[in-house]
Amino acid sequence: MKSFRRELWFEIPQRRRLVNITGQVEEALRESGVSEGLCLANAMHISASVFVNDDEGGLHADFERWLEKLAPEKPHSQYQHNRGEDNADAHLKRTIMGREAVATVTAGKLDLGPWEQIFYGEFDGMRRKRVLVKIIGE
Amino acid sequence: MKSFRRELWFEIPQRRRLVNITGQVEEALRESGVSEGLCLANAMHISASVFVNDDEGGLHADFERWLEKLAPEKPHSQYQHNRGEDNADAHLKRTIMGREAVATVTAGKLDLGPWEQIFYGEFDGMRRKRVLVKIIGE
Amino acid sequence: MKSFRRELWFEIPQRRRLVNITGQVEEALRESGVSEGLCLANAMHISASVFVNDDEGGLHADFERWLEKLAPEKPHSQYQHNRGEDNADAHLKRTIMGREAVATVTAGKLDLGPWEQIFYGEFDGMRRKRVLVKIIGE
Secondary structure, rough: EEEEEEEEEOOOOOOOOEEOHHHHHHHHHHHOOOOOOOEEEEEEOEEEEEEEEEEOHHHHHHHHHHHHHHHOOOOHOOOOOOOOOOOOHHHHHHOOOOOOEEEEEOOOOOOOOOOOOEEEEEEOOOOOOOEEEEEEEE | OOEEEEEEEEEOOOOOEEOOOOOHHHHHHHHHHHEEEEEEEOOOOOOOOEEEEEOOOOHHHHHHHHHHHHOOOOOOOHHOOOOOOOOOHHHHHHHHOOOOOEEEEEEEEEEOOOOOOOEEEEEOOOOEEHHHHHHHEE | OEEEEEEEEEOOOOOOOOEEHHHHHHHHHHHHHHOOOEEEEEOOOEEEEEEEEEEHHHHHHHHHHHHHHHHOOOOOHOOOOOOOOHHHHHHHHHHOOEEEEEEEEOEEOOOOOOEEEEEEEEOOOEEEEEEEEEEEEE
């Protein structure tokens, strides 16, 4: 069994942004030499997400508005976590978007559907944060 | 290490429906010959879901009403994604329900709890769409 | 390939509670002898969750209030599932929080970010329920 580990680092200059990381995960897969197996990508931070969806700007604007409706950032005082912190909403937003994606590796490639793209979802940016990519297989 | 791949195809005649696919995943597992490992089932489309829950009609009606409350289909004009598209709500609904389920394989069987059933959740039907099942192990 | 299976049992004396199970998952990992691979932890019940977030009491209070806003328990009569049952809201809450977490195993340890902790989320307690931990690798 082969095993490969890669960290992807981010420092997003705003509080929130969605970043397409499909190319970086594919590059890790090429380096891994794995041709059949599973590839896990997860945020290593609890106010960020890895998820799969469409790379379309209108949809990303819809996600921003929708997440603000379901888990609004302000007023900060509405959250008990926000004593010394101000990112409770980021924990909730990431819960909706999910922590991780598991993708299949087939014939040396990420086995994604035609519109599936892997994203890093930052909900509390302006600091260095990481995604972990782990690939196991043969 | 063994590796097995199967696509399940659907063409749901309505916009939304939940389909129990546990039997089809179990059949793939039997064909795989894997007795210990992991089984990933994921929607290959970003407006559909694979998730685990109860096969109970009242609950499914509750899911429908609840998802329409959290991410309503109409009016289409409320979403920026809906220029030429009308399925932004399906992307949001699938985000809540999740893209994928990872199940354990133990002694050649899906190692599910007593009420756990695997579902395909269609949120933008009336077209051919797929679920990917990948099983790895020994 | 090594494979290790462990059930964690719970009987929570209230309807809802979040329990940090990181230590129990780490203990299973030590017993498994796996040094490189994947670790899946999933609720075996469809009204409970396994998820990753922060072990901070204010945030847990925020989760409770937020889940009650998005999927309120009462009135029970608002849900079609609640005929003979009263736990439809628990199915919805668990859907938001997620069924499972997949963690990476690196050098014999759970490869978690600095604040990542694994939780069992009970949303319909006062009965015996289980989490399944499965570890595969080498």
